[in-house]
Structures are given as structure tokens and as C-alpha cells.
Amino acid sequence: MISVQDALAHLFALCTPLDRETVPLRAASGRVLAETAMARLVQPPFDASAMDGYAVRDGDTVEGAAFKVIGESAAGHGFSGTVSQGTAVRIFTGAPVPTGADRVIIQEDVSRAGDRITLTCTPSDNRNIRPAGNDFGPTDGLSAPRRLSPQDVALLAAMNHAEVSVGRRPVVAIISTGDELVLPGETPGPSQIISSNAFGLAAMVEQAGGIARMLPIAPDDMTLLRATFEMAMEADVIVSIGGASVGDHDLVGKVVEELGMERAFYKVAMRPGKPLMAGRLGDTVMLGLPGNPVSAMITARLFMLPVLDALQGLPPQPAPRQNAVLLQPVSENGPREHYMRAVLTAEGVQPFARQDSSLLSILSNANALLVRPPHDPAREAGETVDVIRL
Ligand code: AMP
Ligand code: MG
Numbered sequence: 001m002i003s004v005q006d007a008l009a010h011l012f013a014l015c016t017p018l019d020r021e022t023v024p025l026r027a028a029s030g031r032v033l034a035e036t037a038m039a040r041l042v043q044p045p046f047d048a049s050a051m052d053g054y055a056v057r058d059g060d061t062v063e064g065a066a067f068k069v070i071g072e073s074a075a076g077h078g079f080s081g082t083v084s085q086g087t088a089v090r091i092f093t094g095a096p097v098p099t100g101a102d103r104v105i106i107q108e109d110v111s112r113a114g115d116r117i118t119l120t121c122t123p124s125d126n127r128n129i130r131p132a133g134n135d136f137g138p139t140d141g142l143s144a145p146r147r148l149s150p151q152d153v154a155l156l157a158a159m160n161h162a163e164v165s166v167g168r169r170p171v172v173a174i175i176s177t178g179d180e181l182v183l184p185g186e187t188p189g190p191s192q193i194i195s196s197n198a199f200g201l202a203a204m205v206e207q208a209g210g211i212a213r214m215l216p217i218a219p220d221d222m223t224l225l226r227a228t229f230e231m232a233m234e235a236d237v238i239v240s241i242g243g244a245s246v247g248d249h250d251l252v253g254k255v256v257e258e259l260g261m262e263r264a265f266y267k268v269a270m271r272p273g274k275p276l277m278a279g280r281l282g283d284t285v286m287l288g289l290p291g292n293p294v295s296a297m298i299t300a301r302l303f304m305l306p307v308l309d310a311l312q313g314l315p316p317q318p319a320p321r322q323n324a325v326l327l328q329p330v331s332e333n334g335p336r337e338h339y340m341r342a343v344l345t346a347e348g349v350q351p352f353a354r355q356d357s358s359l360l361s362i363l364s365n366a367n368a369l370l371v372r373p374p375h376d377p378a379r380e381a382g383e384t385v386d387v388i389r390l
Contacts, residue, residue, distance in 0.1 A: 001267040001268065001269045001274070001336075002265050002267070002268060002269065003268070003269055003337070003374075004268055004269070004270050004302065004318075004337050005318070006265075007264075007265050007268045007276070007278070007303070008302075008303065008306060008316075008318055010264040010265050010278065011264065011278050011285070011287075011303060011306070011307055012306070012307075012310055012316035013264070014264060014278065014279070014280050014285045015285060015307055015310040015311055015316065016311075017167060017310065017311060017312070017313045018167055018168040018170060018236060018311050018312065018313075019167075019168050020034040020035070020165050020166065020167060020168065020313075021165070021166060021167075021168050022163050022164070022165050022166075023163060023164065023166055024162065024163050025153060025156060025157055025161060025162055025163060025164060028148050028153055028156065028164050028166060029148055029149070029150055029153050030147065030148065030209050031147070031148055031164075031166035031167065031169070031209055031312070032144075032145050032146065032147050032148070032166055032167040032209065032309075032312040032313045032314055033142060033143075033144040033145060033146045033147075033148055033152075033164060033165070033166060034144055034145065034165045034166050034167050034313050035144050035164075035165040036141050036142065036143045036144045037141055037142045037144075037156055037159065037161050037164055038138065038139075038140070038141035038159070039136045039137060039138055039139075039140045039141055039159040039160075040159055040160040040161065041138075041159070041160050042132055042133045042136070042137045042138065043133070043134075043135040043136050043137075043158055043159075044094075044130050044131075044132055044133075044134060044135065045132060046078075046096040046097070046132050047096065047097040047129050047130070047131055047132050048094055048095065048096060048097065048129070048130045048132075049073070049091045049092065049093055049094065049095050049096075049097055049104045049128060049129060049130075050093065050104065050128045050129060050130050051093060051104055051106045051107075051128045052091070052092050052093055052106070052107050053091060053104045053105050053106040053107045053109070053110075053128065054067065054069070054088040054089065054090060054091060054104065054105045054107070054110060054117055055073065055079075055083055055088060055089045055091045055097050055098055055101035055103070055104050056083060056087075056088045056101055056103055056104075056105055057083060057084070057085055057100060057101060057102060057103070058102045058103040058127065059085075060085060060086065061103060061105060061119060061122070061123055062119065062122055063119055063120070063121050063122045064118065064119060065118070065119045066086075066116060066117070066118045066119075067086055067087055067088035067116070067117050067118075068086060068087050068088070068115055068116060069087075069088050069089070069090055069112075069115045069116070069117060070083070070087045070088070070089060070115075071089050071090070071098075072089060072090040072091070073089050073090070073091045073092070073095040073096055073097070073098055074091075074092045074095050075092055075093065075094040075095050076095075077095070078095065078096035078098070079091075079096075079098040080098075081098065081099075082098065082099045082100040083098050083099070083100035083101040084100055088101075088105075088117055089101065091104055097129055102127065102129070103123075103127045103128065103129070104127065104128035104129060105119065105123050105128075106123070106128060109121055109123050135158070136155075136158075136159065140159075141159070142155060142156060142159075144165075144313070145167070145312075145313045145314050145315070147209070147309075147312075147314065148164075148166070166312075167209075167311070167312035167313035168312075169209055169210055169211050169312070170209075170210045170211070170236040170237055170308055170311040170312065171210070171211045171213060171234070171235045171236050171237070172201075172205045172210045172211065172212050172213065172235060172236065172237045172238075172239055172304075172308070173213045173215055173231075173232035173234075173235035173237070173238045173239070174198050174201050174202055174205070174212055174213065174214050174215065174239050174240075174241070175215045175218055175228050175229065175232060175238065175239070175240040175241065176195045176197065176198045176215075176217045176218065176240075176241045176242065177217070177218045177219075177220065177225060177228075177240060177241065177242045177243040177251070177252060177291075178195075178217070178219070178220060178242050178243065178249075178291065179219050179220045179249075180192050180193050181193065181194070181195040181217045182194060182195065182217070183195060183217070184196070184199065195217055195241075196293050196360060197241045197242075197289075197291070197293050197296040197297070198214050198217075198241060199214075200293070200296070200297050200300075201239060201241070201289075201296065201297070201300050201304070202214055204297070204300055204301070204304070204305065205239075205304070205308065208304075208305050208308040208309065209308065209312055210237075210308050213232075213235060215228050215231060215232055216228065220243065220249040220251060221251075222251055222254065222255060225243070225251050225252070225255045226255045226258065226259065229255055229256065229259055229281075230259070232284075233281065233282060233284060234284075235284055236283075236284060236285065236311060237284065237285045237286075237287065237304070237307060237308070237311070238281065238284055238285070238286045238287070239287045239288075239289060239300070239304060240252050240286070240287075240288045240289065241289050241290075241291055241296050242289075242290070242291025242296075243288075243291065244275040244276065244277055244288040244289065244290055244291070245275040245290070246275075250275075252277070252288050253266070253277060253288070256277075256279065256281060256286060256288070259281055260281065260282075261279040261280065261281045261286055262279050262280050263277060263278070263279040264278045264279045264280070265277065265278055268299075269335060269336045269337060269374060270299075270302075270336050270337045270338075270339065271334075271336045271337070271338045271339065271357075272290070272292060272294055272295035272298055272299075272339070272357035273289070273290050273295040273298060273299040273302075273339075273357075274290070274336065275288075275290050276288065276289060276290060276299050276303070278303070285307060285311075287303060287304055287307065289303075289304075290357075292357040292358050293357075293358060293360045293363070294341070294356075294357040294358065294359060294360060294362070294363045295357045297360075297363060298339050298363075298369065301319060301369075301388070301390065302318070302319055302339070302388075305319065306318060306319065319388045320388070320389075321371065321386045321387065321388055322386070322387055322388075322389070323384050323385070323386065323387075324344055324348050324349040324368075324370075324384070324385060324386075324387045325347070325348035325349070325382060325383070325384060325385075326348060326349060326370075326379055326380070326381055326382065326383050326384070326385045327347060327348040327349060327350045327381055328350060328351070328381050329378065329379060329380050329381055330351060330370075330372070330378065330379050331378050332375075332376070332377055332378045333372040333373065333374065333375060333376040334374070334375070335374050335375060336374060337371065337372065337373055337374050338371070338372035338376075339369040339370070339371060339372075339388070340352070340355055340369065340370040340371075340372060341355060341359075341362050341363055341366035341369065341370075342366055342367075342368045342369065342370040342387065343365070343366060343367055343368065344367055344368035344387055344389065349368060349370050349385060349387050351370050352365075352366065366390060367389065367390050368387045368388060368389050368390055369387060369388045369390065370385055370386075370387055371385070371386040371387065371388060372385075
């Protein structure tokens with residue numbers, strides 16, 4: 001049995017980042033930027049007004065000062081003349097500040113009669129101008145690698161990128177194994193259950209930028225299971241669910257061995273999820289997850305997601321942890337790292353009383369995992385612990 005940390009190191013050693021591809025910006029959200037994208041222009045491209053008001057010369061602005069309005073500068077339609085002493089240009093937010101002007105007086109601070117305005121107060125120190133390049137210029141950019149958020153996409157668009165270079169989406173083949181499994185929507189027989197894990201994992205793959213391919217459920221039969229794995233060999237990652245321990249019906253290990261897998265590890269010192277295997281099948285990373293629904297989802301969170309990140313070009317790193325205050329005492333932990341289903345709030349972290357690895361209803365209500373290191377002593381409420389957000 002190896003530690004979670006060592007298992008991850010083995011897994012990362014199996015991962016080579018996939019090729020890059022160029023995609024239109026509309027398809028870039030959630031993808032991993034592969035090449036640093038530098039700004040292709042200056043933003044704003046000119047000194048722009050931050051308010052609706054009047055552009056004037058800064059020195060002229062005392063209460064009672066009067067100006068003649070000589071024109072207008074609106075967004076998209078600048079004023080081509082020059083502002084001189086005693087003149088003003090009507091200006092709107094985002095419009096270019098005309099030559100000669102270096103302050104915008106907000107419209108609330110003036111009274112207007114025909115083409116005359118008078119300052120009704122001494123305006124604040126704010127000149128209400130966004131200088132050219134205030135947001136970004138040619139030396140600014142978005143550095144790769146980085147998973148692109150909607151905010152990043154907006155920035156890339158503003159920087160005038162119509163397309164970007166991103167890591168290819170990893171294709172993940174998901175194989176459920178077990179004679180007891182049927183698909184959601186079917187009517188289970190007397191000793192059958194629904195294959196839930198494959199659906200949770202496919203959703204997780206897609207959220208992480210991958211493409212999930214759900215294969216037909218493989219029964220507990222060497223020939224059929226092998227045929228299913230053979231169908232999956234084109235994928236970048238194969239994730240199997242169940243059949244990974246050492247029972248008579250646990251055939252995944254035997255099948256992948258027959259197919260020539262170099263096994264990186266087989267058991268991990270963690271709870272839930274001890275029977276967890278990984279290796280390389282040709283060019284494909286194989287991850288054999290345990291069958292229990294919560295174990296499958298948690299091991300996928302801890303191992304599959306970092307693998308998908310690494311394949312897309314992000315630096316290999318474990319699921320990020322943060323500190324939280326423990327809200328109730330917990331007893332001593334055993335030799336395996338325990339990932340307790342918990343609720344994290346501003347006050348702290350509260351583990352659920354029921355931690356059985358078959359309870360999807362508990363997992364669905366959890367928003368964090370409370371991490372208990374191997375042999376962690378009993379902890380009191382108020383102590384600081386590690387959590388991983390779900
Ligand atoms: P196994 O590792 O095959 O012994 O499976 C452990 C437990 O997980 C058993 O109760 C299985 O019925 C259950 N299980 C296995 N695969 C799935 C699946 N795809 N969806 C839901 N439960 C599963
Ligand atoms: Mg099974």
C-alpha cells in the first residue's frame with residue numbers, strides 16, 4: 001500500500017501533456033491556455049471619459065466658472081476640435097477626451113442654459129478620465145498555462161484575440177463493471193442496482209475540460225470485460241469502476257494485466273478507496289477506481305482530476321487544500337488517510353456522522369472533504385484541520 005502523495009507522483013509520471021490546438025474564443029472557456037497571449041492593443045486606446053459630463057481644461061474649474069459648449073464627444077464618435085480656456089465639450093462615458101481637455105466635470109455639477117454651462121460647485125479632485133493603457137498595453141498578457149475563466153475570456157477578447165491556443169481535451173473512456181449494474185431508466189432486477197458512478201464521473205470529466213465516453217456496462221466476465229477495454233484503448237485515459245479488489249469477481253486487474261498494463265500501483269492507503277490501481281496501457285493512462293459510489297467519486301476527485309489537469313498542460317499538483325476550524329471533535333484516525341465527507345461554512349468544517357462509502361446522499365450534501373492524515377490523533381472542536389472543497 002502506498003500513500004496518496006506517492007500514488008499521485010506515480011500517476012503524474014504516466015502523464016504527458018496532450019497536443020495543443022487552436023480554438024475560437026467562443027470555445028475557450030474552461031480550456032487550458034497553452035501559449036501566453038499578449039495584448040494586441042492598448043486599452044483604453046485613448047484617454048476616455050469615465051463619466052457623463054463636460055470635458056474642460058483642468059485649471060478652469062472653480063465654482064461659478066462658465067463655459068461655452070462647442071461640441072460633443074460620444075462613445076464611437078470623438079470630437080475633432082480642441083478645448084480651450086472657457087470652452088467645454090459635452091462628453092459621455094467611454095468617449096475620447098478631446099485635445100486640450102484634461103478633466104471631465106460630471107453633469108450633476110453644472111447648470112446648463114442653451115450652449116452655456118456654469119459650475120455649481122467646486123468639483124472633487126477626480127478628473128474622471130481613464131488614461132490610455134490604464135487597463136493593459138503591449139507588455140501585458142495572460143500567461144500560460146492557465147484554465148480560462150469567463151473573466152479571462154473577456155480579457156482575451158478585449159486584447160483582440162479571436163482564437164487561442166489551448167491543450168487538447170483529454171478523451172476519457174469510462175467503463176462500469178459488474179453483473180449487478182443497469183442503466184438509469186431501466187427497471188433493475190431483484191439483485192440489480194443502477195450504475196450511478198459512470199454518470200457522476202462523466203459529469204466530473206466534462207467539468208474538468210475532458211470528453212467523456214461512456215462504454216457499455218461490462219459484466220463480470222473476462223472475455224467481455226477484455227473486449228470493453230479493447231474498445232477503450234483509443235482514449236487518453238481509461239477509468240474503470242469496480243472489480244478492482246481481489247474478490248473472485250474482481251477481474252479488472254487480470255484483464256489489464258493480460259492487455260499488457262505496466263502497473264504503477266495497486267492499493268492506496270486511503271479511506272474511502274483502498275483498491276485503486278493505475279498504470280499505462282500503450283499510450284493510455286489507466287485508472288481503476290473502486291466500485292462503491294462515494295469511493296469512486298472521491299478517488300476521481302483526488303486522482304482523475306489532477307491527471308486531467310496535467311494532460312491539459314497545467315502543472316501536476318494535488319487537489320488544493322485549505323485550512324478550516326473543526327466544529328466538532330473527531331476520534332483518532334487509523335493508518336489510512338481519511339477523506340471525511342463534510343460541510344464547510346464560514347464558521348468551520350462539520351463532518352457528517354455517517355461516513356459509509358456507499359452513501360451518495362451524504363456526498364451530495366457535502367461540499368468539502370475533511371482530510372485526516374494517517375494516525376492523526378483525536379482532535380477537539382476549535383483545532384485547525386485541512387479540507388478540500390468539492
Ligand atoms: P466492486 O468493487 O465491483 O466489488 O464494487 C463495490 C460496490 O460498488 C458494490 O456494491 C457494487 O455494486 C458497487 N458498484 C460497482 N460499480 C458501480 C457503479 N458503476 N455504480 C454504482 N455502484 C457500483
Ligand atoms: Mg463488482
